[in-house]
Amino acid sequence: MSTVNIDKILKRVQKPTRYSGxxxxxxxxxxxxxxxxxxxxxxxxxxVGMSHLGMKILYHVLNLRPDTYCERVFAPWVDxxxxxxxxxxxxxxxxxxxxxxxxxxxxxxxxxxxxxxxxLNMLDLAGIxxxxxxxxxxxxxxxxxxxxxxxxxxxxEIFDFFTMGEGEEVIGxxxxxxxxxxxxxxRRIDYLKKIAKIEGIYVPCLYDVEYNGxxxxxxxxxxxPEAKPRVRKRIVENLDEIVYPDKFxxxxxxxxxxxxxxxxxxxxxxxxxxxxAGMIYRPIREKSPDRLVKDAECxxxxxxxxxxxxxxxxxxxxxxxxxxxxxxxxxxxxEKVSLSLPSLRVDNFGLSLMERxxxxxxxxxxxxPEAGSQRMRDVINKNVTEEDLMRSVGLAFDGGWLxxxxxxxxxxxxxxxxxxxxxxxxxxxxxxxxxxxEKTNKRRAPSVNLSVAGFVPKPFTxxxxxxxxxxxxxRRKQQLLKGEIKNRHVKYSYHQSDVSVLExxxxxxxxxxxxxxxxxxxxxxxxxxxxxxxxxEKWRRAFADCGVDMDFYTRERSYDELFPWDFVDIGVTKxxxxxxxxxxxxAVTTPHCRLKCSGCGAASLCAGGKCSVYTEESSLxxxxxxxxxx
Amino acid sequence: MAEEKILYDYYLIYEKTDxxxxxxxxxxxxxxxRTMRRAGLPVAFSEGFNPHPQLSFALxxxxxxxxxxxxxxxxxxxxxxxxxxxxxxxxxxPDGIKILEAHKGRSRMKKLRYARYIVTPEIMPGSVDxxxxxxxxxxxxxxxxxxxDTDIRPDIREIALSDGKMEMILCAGSDRNLKPDVVVRAMNxxxxxxxxxxxxxxxxxxxxxxxxxxx
Ligand code: SF4
Ligand code: SF4
Numbered sequence: 001m002s003t004v005n006i007d008k009i010l011k012r013v014q015k016p017t018r019y020s021g022x023x024x025x026x027x028x029x030x031x032x033x034x035x036x037x038x039x040x041x042x043x044x045x046x047x048v049g050m051s052h053l054g055m056k057i058l059y060h061v062l063n064l065r066p067d068t069y070c071e072r073v074f075a076p077w078v079d080x081x082x083x084x085x086x087x088x089x090x091x092x093x094x095x096x097x098x099x100x101x102x103x104x105x106x107x108x109x110x111x112x113x114x115x116x117x118x119x120l121n122m123l124d125l126a127g128i129x130x131x132x133x134x135x136x137x138x139x140x141x142x143x144x145x146x147x148x149x150x151x152x153x154x155x156x157e158i159f160d161f162f163t164m165g166e167g168e169e170v171i172g173x174x175x176x177x178x179x180x181x182x183x184x185x186x187r188r189i190d191y192l193k194k195i196a197k198i199e200g201i202y203v204p205c206l207y208d209v210e211y212n213g214x215x216x217x218x219x220x221x222x223x224x225p226e227a228k229p230r231v232r233k234r235i236v237e238n239l240d241e242i243v244y245p246d247k248f249x250x251x252x253x254x255x256x257x258x259x260x261x262x263x264x265x266x267x268x269x270x271x272x273x274x275x276x277a278g279m280i281y282r283p284i285r286e287k288s289p290d291r292l293v294k295d296a297e298c299x300x301x302x303x304x305x306x307x308x309x310x311x312x313x314x315x316x317x318x319x320x321x322x323x324x325x326x327x328x329x330x331x332x333x334x335e336k337v338s339l340s341l342p343s344l345r346v347d348n349f350g351l352s353l354m355e356r357x358x359x360x361x362x363x364x365x366x367x368x369p370e371a372g373s374q375r376m377r378d379v380i381n382k383n384v385t386e387e388d389l390m391r392s393v394g395l396a397f398d399g400g401w402l403x404x405x406x407x408x409x410x411x412x413x414x415x416x417x418x419x420x421x422x423x424x425x426x427x428x429x430x431x432x433x434x435x436x437x438e439k440t441n442k443r444r445a446p447s448v449n450l451s452v453a454g455f456v457p458k459p460f461t462x463x464x465x466x467x468x469x470x471x472x473x474x475r476r477k478q479q480l481l482k483g484e485i486k487n488r489h490v491k492y493s494y495h496q497s498d499v500s501v502l503e504x505x506x507x508x509x510x511x512x513x514x515x516x517x518x519x520x521x522x523x524x525x526x527x528x529x530x531x532x533x534x535x536x537e538k539w540r541r542a543f544a545d546c547g548v549d550m551d552f553y554t555r556e557r558s559y560d561e562l563f564p565w566d567f568v569d570i571g572v573t574k575x576x577x578x579x580x581x582x583x584x585x586x587a588v589t590t591p592h593c594r595l596k597c598s599g600c601g602a603a604s605l606c607a608g609g610k611c612s613v614y615t616e617e618s619s620l621x622x623x624x625x626x627x628x629x630x
Numbered sequence: 631m632a633e634e635k636i637l638y639d640y641y642l643i644y645e646k647t648d649x650x651x652x653x654x655x656x657x658x659x660x661x662x663x664r665t666m667r668r669a670g671l672p673v674a675f676s677e678g679f680n681p682h683p684q685l686s687f688a689l690x691x692x693x694x695x696x697x698x699x700x701x702x703x704x705x706x707x708x709x710x711x712x713x714x715x716x717x718x719x720x721x722x723x724p725d726g727i728k729i730l731e732a733h734k735g736r737s738r739m740k741k742l743r744y745a746r747y748i749v750t751p752e753i754m755p756g757s758v759d760x761x762x763x764x765x766x767x768x769x770x771x772x773x774x775x776x777x778x779d780t781d782i783r784p785d786i787r788e789i790a791l792s793d794g795k796m797e798m799i800l801c802a803g804s805d806r807n808l809k810p811d812v813v814v815r816a817m818n819x820x821x822x823x824x825x826x827x828x829x830x831x832x833x834x835x836x837x838x839x840x841x842x843x844x845x
Contacts, residue, residue: 008828010652011694017657022649024661024724250664252657252724304664304722306682335667336681 001031003097004090009083017252018046019080021094025247025302027063027070031096034069035182036175038062039093039103039140043110043118044529046074050249051257053311054109054146054167060245061168068175071095073106075118075527076125084125091126100126104178106140108159110148113506114499114529116155119144120521123158130518132160132205137188141178150233150280151459151565154509154517156204161192164200164568165233166266168242173198196226200234202568203227209511209564215552217510217562232569233280235605239266239287244295247302259307259340260299262292264324268313269593271600272370273381273584274412276458277313279572282602283611284317284593289324296328300335308332309340317592365396368407372422378587379414381580386426393430398439403447404430410477411455411469411500414585420477423450424484431489450492452481454500458507459565460572462580467556468504471497498536499528505553510564513553515546573601637674637684637705640715641737643730643845645698646691650726655690661724662702668722671715674705688739688844689802689836692809697833698730701739701844731845741838744787745802747810748834750795752827758789758796761821769816771808782808782816789813802836 010016017023031037040059042049049055055072062070071093076084084091090099100106106128108119120130128142129135135142144155145163152162163170174195181191196203206227210218222229236242248260267284268277287295296308308328310318318324325339332339369384371377377384393404408423427448434446454474457466469477474497485492506513520542527533543550557563559578566574576599583590590598593611597603603611646653653661663683666673675681688701706715716732723729761767766781773780785801785808800808814826836844 011828016652016693017654020649020652022725024664024722250661250724252653252661254657254660301668301670304667306663306667336675 001098001102004092004099006089006092006097009080009087009089012083013080014077015046015253018074018077019094021097023252024250026072026095026249027059028095029063029069031069031098035067036065036069036105036178037098037103038068038070038105038107038175039073039100040070041073041100041106041108041119041122042075043108043115043122044075044527045077046251047253047255048529049074050251050255052109052111053261053263056245056248057243058107058109058167058171059249060247061171061243062175064243065172065175067179071098071103073100073122075122078527078533081121081125091122101128101140103140105174106142108142108144109146110144110155111146112529113148113503114534116506116517117521117525117528119155119158120517121526124521130521131157131514133157135160135188139188141188141191147276147280148507150276150568150570151507151509152202152204152568153511153564154506154513156511157514158517159204161195162202162204163234164202164231164570166236169234169236170198170200174201193224193226196224196228199228199232202231207567215512215549217564219562220564220567230567230569233571233605235285235571236266237285237606239263239285240291246295246298248299248305250303250305257309258305259309260296260303260305261309261311262295262299263287264292264310264312264315264318266312269317270314270383271381271580271590271592271598273379273462273580274370274409274455274458276461279460279577279600280570281313282570282572282600283606285612286319289320289327292324293327293331296331300331300337305337307338307340365401365403366405366407367392369426370407370409371412371419372408372424372426373419375587376412376415376419376422378589379584380409380412381584381589383589383592386429389426390429390433394433394437397434397446398437400441402444403449405449405451406430408450408452409455410452410481411474413455413457413463413466414587417477417480420481421484423452423481424486424490427485427490428487431487434489446489448487448490450485450490452478452492452494454495454497456500456504456507459563460568460570460577462577462584464508464563464577465557465559465561465581468501468554470551470554471501474500496531496534498539499534501550501554502528502536502539505550508563508565509553512546512548516542516548519545571600571602571605576600635674635707637707638709638734639703639705639736640712640732640734641701641703641739642716642719642732644700644702645696645728645730646700646726647696647698647728648726650724651694651696654693655687658691659685659687661727665719665723666704669718671710671718672706672708674707686739688737688742689745689807691833692811692831695831695833699833699835699845701737701742701836703737703739738838738844742803742836742844743801743839744799744837744841745833746835746837747798747800748795748832749798749810749814750830750832751814752829753825754791754794754796755817755821755824755826758791758817758821761817762786762789764820767816767820769812769819771812782812786813797834799837 059070062068073093092099123130141160143161144159145167149162177195192203195201196206206224207220208223209220212218265286267281269284272278369389370382427450431448434440457463457468478494520539523538523542525538603609673683676684684705686703691697712732716729719729767783768779768781770777771780785806787799790797798810810831814829818826
């Protein structure tokens with residue numbers, strides 16, 4: 001084992017604390033005392049990666065094992081990479097500055113498609129062969145997890161294996177298997193075959209793929225008995241029993257989410273039809289308020305953070321939300337900590353709660369109606385009405401808020417130009433609502449910030465069959481929307497359309513894209529998530545050089561097509577997604593899990609094949625509530 | 631009306647070494663605030679929506695510099711033994727930062743005029759006499775109104791060479807402040823044939839206008 005000396009180059013780079021380590025609560029162990037060394041790689045910069053909750057959890061879980069030492073690795077910024085390449089310094093871990101290639105495992109979390117080239121760049125910087133087949137017996141096992149791993153095929157030739165589902169459930173088994181394998185003295189492939197038998201593990205080299213003449217997938221078959229024909233995701237059933245870090249590493253530099261974040265639940269009851277997270281994390285599993293308050297106290301005192309937030313998909317859907325918010329506010333008020341409650345849904349939050357939050361700190365409020373017209377909201381199953389939005393916004397304005405941010409998507413399936421104009425109309429109504437109220441201060445002006453993103457069809461959603469708008473269409477729609485906005489209090493910003501097209505290609509991609517990725521990396525693509533680094537021209541060249549047609553991946557697909565990700569079993573069935581797509585066509589909504597179980601299939605992941613969310617009782621209670629509120 | 635709270639003044643002398651030298655001043659302030667929270671000290675907070683602990687620092691330390699003489703004043707809402715404050719902070723502070731002393735009352739940080747730095751270059755200059763004998767030493771330097779050509783000679787009180795190190799006593803404080811890396815840049819420019827290479831910078835002491843140590 002060796003370490004790198006970076007003292008010299010740290011003096012020359014911006015933000016050296018991205019690399020210098022030594023942060024409070026980082027785990028320092030004697031590397032010699034660990035049987036297994038695990039490099040946890042976040043394929044983006046430190047400030048992005050350090051904000052990621054999943055990394056904190058796995059780091060903690062792995063380091064609880066006395067036989068394992070898990071360290072962090074991030075993508076260096078451009079200036080640091082340049083210095084490293086100049087001085088021949090390989091990619092290293094933050095904690096002990098050990099070259100990544102000397103670890104036993106290199107585990108990458110894939111949070112978004114636009115980090116794929118970073119993975120390649122980091123492997124290259126580490127001196128690890130880019131392709132799985134080129135790695136020698138001594139190379140680390142390069143593996144991946146995270147939401148993008150649910151369609152692993154575009155990276156199938158790069159990673160040695162993938163984990164489907166919640167990592168903390170599986171990682172212990174992988175480590176145990178590693179020690180057994182070491183003791184047995186097997187070859188690299190023996191370990192991969194050994195873990196292929198573990199539920200949730202996918203080893204790409206153990207499968208053969210065949211294509212039809214038109215480029216679509218014909219078959220994907222295991223080429224050895226160890227590999228499972230279908231790989232089923234793993235979940236933690238009881239969140240109250242999971243290990244949650246009692247400490248977070250407290251970075252020196254300002255990171256994206258620099259605060260205590262509490263994981264309130266996993267999954268989401270809603271089922272918006274465009275939303276991958278809403279499907280892949282099913283079913284919903286909640287933590288109890290007791291556990292959450294305990295986590296909060298513990299983390300506040302071990303970090304000294306002055307801010308805390310709740311991190312879940314749709315936090316206000318938490319069954320005992322008022323109770324939790326009340327107890328947390330009592331704690332944070334006492335500790336002079338500000339509690340932010342993001343992603344509150346338009347249709348359920350109370351003013352009294354907002355006022356208490358406001359007492360500590362007042363920031364902008366965000367709402368995500370996602371579509372401008374009611375018809376379109378029904379298509380995407382976003383069960384929010386204009387009245388809901390106006391009521392919530394009205395409460396916010398009357399309560400003294402000036403800024404609201406509204407999230408929308410364009411390029412959705414079954415969308416018309418009228419739906420796009422509807423976005424402008426809705427935003428304007430929101431702005432007008434400020435002036436319509438007697439309670440708002442007219443000497444000040446509201447600002448309504450529209451954030452508009454291009455829709456990206458994702459695997460494992462009811463829209464996985466949909467065609468994706470090409471760049472020209474998206475640009476036309478952006479212009480259309482821009483032209484429709486007449487109210488000067490409405491500010492409009494949109495996301496780069498070529499990024500969303502590329503995102504869509506990789507989201508629904510197949511194995512043929514591995515070559516494109518490698519080519520894009522060779523052409524210098526990296527940090528694609530950063531607009532200052534993103535270069536679409538290089539990407540076009542990479543596709544052209546590999547003879548791969550971009551349009552093939554954005555096209556609309558038919559129900560009988562076999563998808564590259566169909567072998568992954570997320571619990572939710574393809575059949576359910578088809579049904580949902582049919583309802584979308586007819587603009588018919590589907591009730592959420594607490595109102596009615598729609599038989600999506602996720603219940604099969606739970607003991608006894610029953611989802612804990614849906615009980616006769618909770619449904620009756622909700623219906624009663626709805627009736628009472630008219 | 632809000633009740634008047636009695637506040638107690640303390641000041642700390644701390645060192646910043648090793649990895650902690652990469653923490654910028656702004657990040658250090660945040661790190662320090664969180665350290666006080668972790669230590670559970672009865673810190674006095676400012677009023678307003680975004681309450682923050684009441685602190686003042688003597689002289690920001692540049693990124694990459696180490697120091698053994700940093701000063702910081704704070705206010706507590708309760709009286710505590712000095713040693714207890716020091717120990718409670720040190721128990722929860724990141725590696726590389728250490729509280730050396732805690733004292734009751736206000737420090738003399740307002741009187742700060744000079745600082746002594748120890749600079750370790752890769753290559754030592756043979757002599758600095760010629761350099762110091764220059765009438766003026768013009769170098770581009772960050773000032774309040776942007777980067778400007780400035781004569782830094784008046785802000786150099788002393789430069790002594792010994793043992794592979796340079797000791798510099800330079801003006802410091804909010805009025806006139808000269809950092810040793812600027813001096814090294816000027817040496818590289820004006821001492822012919824000299825190239826310092828990468829240097830280490832360490833702040834060893836701060837003084838008032840009579841060169842009495844402030845601590
Ligand atoms: S509320 Fe809708 S968009 Fe949000 S996480 Fe749930 S399913 Fe996805
Ligand atoms: S099985 Fe029913 S309750 Fe469970 S996630 Fe699916 S639709 Fe919701």
